[in-house]
Amino acid sequence: MITFENVRKVYPDGFEALKGIHMTVAKGELVTLIGPSGCGKTTTMKMVNRLIEPTEGKILINGEDIAHKNPVELRREIGYVIQQIGLLPHMTISKNVSLIPKLKGWAKEKYQKRVDELLDLVGLDPTVYRDRYPAELSGGQQQRVGVARALAAEPPIILMDEPFSALDPITREQLQDELIRLQQEIQKTIVFVTHDIREALKISTKIAIMKDGEIVQTGEPNQIVKEPKNEFVKSFIGDEHSGSVCDGSRMSSYK
Numbered sequence: 001m002i003t004f005e006n007v008r009k010v011y012p013d014g015f016e017a018l019k020g021i022h023m024t025v026a027k028g029e030l031v032t033l034i035g036p037s038g039c040g041k042t043t044t045m046k047m048v049n050r051l052i053e054p055t056e057g058k059i060l061i062n063g064e065d066i067a068h069k070n071p072v073e074l075r076r077e078i079g080y081v082i083q084q085i086g087l088l089p090h091m092t093i094s095k096n097v098s099l100i101p102k103l104k105g106w107a108k109e110k111y112q113k114r115v116d117e118l119l120d121l122v123g124l125d126p127t128v129y130r131d132r133y134p135a136e137l138s139g140g141q142q143q144r145v146g147v148a149r150a151l152a153a154e155p156p157i158i159l160m161d162e163p164f165s166a167l168d169p170i171t172r173e174q175l176q177d178e179l180i181r182l183q184q185e186i187q188k189t190i191v192f193v194t195h196d197i198r199e200a201l202k203i204s205t206k207i208a209i210m211k212d213g214e215i216v217q218t219g220e221p222n223q224i225v226k227e228p229k230n231e232f233v234k235s236f237i238g239d240e241h242s243g244s245v246c247d248g249s250r251m252s253s254y255k
C-alpha cells in the first residue's frame, strides 16, 4: 500500500507543483494518474521512488515513511518504466533484463530462467531476442523489454510513466492487455501515468484525475464516468464513455 499524506511540492523557482495531495494505492491496485499537461502527474510518481523529494508531507509504503529509506535500495524494490526506455545499448537484452536481479545477488541459473520467462510474458521469443542488442529491436519491442526489465526483480510496486505513448495502436493494445493480466494475476501494485483517458478507463482499477497540482476526483473508472464530480472531470472524460461497456470496474468495448 502506498499512502500520500498531504504531499506538497514547491520547486526551487517557487512554483507549487503539488498543493497537498492525499491518495492511497492499495496492494494489487492499478491506479492511473491523469490530467492536463503540467498538472503534476510525473512529480507525484517520481516521489514514490525518491527521484523527487516532497517539500511537505509524507509518502508511506506499507506504513513506513520512505524518507527514512535508502533511495538506492528503495529503487531496487520498485519497478520503473518510462517512455524513453533507457536500455543500455552495449548490453544484450538478456543482460539488460537481468541487471537488478544480478545486483540483488540472484544465482545465474535463477536470473537466466527469469529472463526467458519474462521475455515470453511480454511476447518476445527468448530464443530469438535474448542475445540481441537494443538497437536490433523495434521501438515497440524495446518497450516490451522495458516492461520485462521492470518486472525482473519481482518488485511489489511498479511505476509506469506514459510507457506506451510512443507505440503503434496495436502494440499499445497488446501491452495494455498484458498489464491488466499482470495486475490481476500477480497482484502487482501499479501507478500509471497517462494522457489518454481511453487507456485510463481500460486498464485502471482506480483513476485519480489531477488539475493544477491537486487531485480533483478519484474512483473506479465506471464511477468516474457515471458520476463526474464537476464540469472539469466531465469535459475531461468527454464522450469517451459513450458506447463503452462496463466490465467489472473497468470499461471496455469502445465504439
Ligand SMILES: Nc1ncnc2c1ncn2[C@@H]1O[C@H](COP(=O)(O)OP(=O)(O)OP(=O)(O)O)[C@@H](O)[C@H]1O
Binding pocket: 011, 012, 013, 015, 017, 035, 036, 037, 038, 039, 040, 041, 042, 043, 044, 195
Ligand atoms: N525541476 C522543475 N523546476 C521547476 N518547475 C518544474 C520542475 N519540474 C516540473 N516543474 C513544473 O511542475 C509542474 C508539474 O510538472 P509534471 O512534470 O509533474 O507535470 P505532468 O502532469 O507530468 O505533465 P506532462 O503531462 O506534460 O508530462 C509543471 O508546471 C512543470 O513545469
